[in-house]
Amino acid sequence: QVQLVESGGGLVQAGGSLRLSCTASGRTFSTYVMGWFRQAPGKESEFVAAISWGGRSTYNIDSVKGRFTISRDNAKNTVYLQMNSLKPEDTAVYYCAADRTYVLGRTVEEYDYWGQGTQVTVSS
Numbered sequence: 001q002v003q004l005v006e007s008g009g010g011l012v013q014a015g016g017s018l019r020l021s022c023t024a025s026g027r028t029f030s031t032y033v034m035g036w037f038r039q040a041p042g043k044e045s046e047f048v049a050a051i052s053w054g055g056r057s058t059y060n061i062d063s064v065k066g067r068f069t070i071s072r073d074n075a076k077n078t079v080y081l082q083m084n085s086l087k088p089e090d091t092a093v094y095y096c097a098a099d100r101t102y103v104l105g106r107t108v109e110e111y112d113y114w115g116q117g118t119q120v121t122v123s124s
Contacts, residue, residue, distance in 0.1 A: 002026050002098050002113040009094060009118030012086055016122070020081040022096030022115055030054070030074040033099040035111060036081045038092035038120075048094070049081060050104040059104045064090075086122045093117040 008020040022034070035050040049060045049070040058070050067086075072079040079096055097111035105111060 002029070002032065004096050004098060004113055004115035006094065006096050006115040006118040009120045011121045011123065014087055014122055014124050016086050017082070017084045018086065018120060020083065020094055020096075020118060020120070022079045022081075024077045024079075024098065026077075029077040029098075031100070032113075033102065033104055034070075034072060034079040035097045035099065035105060036070060036079075037095045037097060037108065038090075039095070039117075040089075040092040043092075045095075045108055046092075047106045047108075050099075050106065051079065052104060053102065057104060059106070083120070086120075088122045088124045091120060091122050093119050 003025040006022045036048040037045050039045045051058045051070045055072045067084050069082040095117045096115045098113040099105050099111045
């Protein structure tokens with residue numbers, strides 16, 4: 001069982017930056033693929049980024065490429081999402097998730113554990 005706790009959300013103006021953190025409990029964090037999803041009001045959950053066990057492989061959706069960076073520190077059981085050049089359309093609740101397989105999953109169904117979410121609001 002893995003428990004995930006996100007932090008770092010908040011209100012920021014367009015063009016600003018935030019760094020989200022997600023800290024996991026347990027001793028097996030380094031064996032999980034980690035992902036970030038987001039859900040805007042009235043919309044379905046959207047995959048944002050994923051990172052492999054050791055951090056060598058990452059994948060971002062096109063709309064955040066060049067602006068968002070996913071990274072992890074296995075010694076701290078933490079995965080990060082650095083978000084730069086934020087846009088109002090990035091406003092959503094952001095969730096981190098853990099996947100027990102080695103595949104960089106892009107769907108909700110591929111992930112086994114979820115955090116409670118952190119709100120990101122970007123004002124225009």
